[in-house]
Amino acid sequence: MTARFFDPDGDMYGIPTFPFHMAPDGYATRRQLRASGLRPGGQGVAAQLLWYSNRRRKSGSPPALRVAYLYHRDRALPVRPMTPAKWAALARANAAQRVCPECHHDAGYRIPTSLGMCVPCATPEEQHAA
Incomplete structure (x- = not known):
């Protein structure tokens, strides 16, 4: 486990922070909510995932710090239907x-x-x- 990004109380990063693939149950990204037919529904960001990524990395440059924002799944609302x-x-x-x-x-x-x-x-x- 990457201890660098494990901050469940939000002391270091301001909001609860977890390493990639380590989010506890009850949280979901916007994309995961949408796949379930849900939307954040006005709620703020509840937590975040942080990880280093070598994707699109130029040789000699450090890996990029990536972030994914998480929302409470139980506070999410259904997606509005298209009119x-x-x-x-x-x-x-x-x-x-x-x-x-x-x-x-x-x-x-x-x-x-x-x-x-x-x-x-x-x-x-x-x-x-x-």
């Missing part, structure tokens, strides 16, 4: 991301932000060669 207006707004937003700003056609897929336009408009010479 018809929210579904319609989401459909419009998704449709807008499929329309090419150059040719104004629905590409049938989400326009890549790296190109800024549909693939045929971005690479016209390759399309004519084929």
Whole structure:
């Protein structure tokens, strides 16, 4: 067990802190709550997980300190259902991301932000060669 991040009383870090994979029962991250059909529901952060990560680490640099905030599972509320207006707004937003700003056609897929336009408009010479 990593004693460095074990602070269940919150004396060192201000809130209860636990090492990665060591959170006691009754706590959950936002993602875990969402997977259970719940949301934090206005409650504040109840605890945190801390760990060092070598992910995306550049050679010679120290590992990054990562944090995951935890919420009380028993205080969480059910996720609000989507209203018809929210579904319609989401459909419009998704449709807008499929329309090419150059040719104004629905590409049938989400326009890549790296190109800024549909693939045929971005690479016209390759399309004519084929």
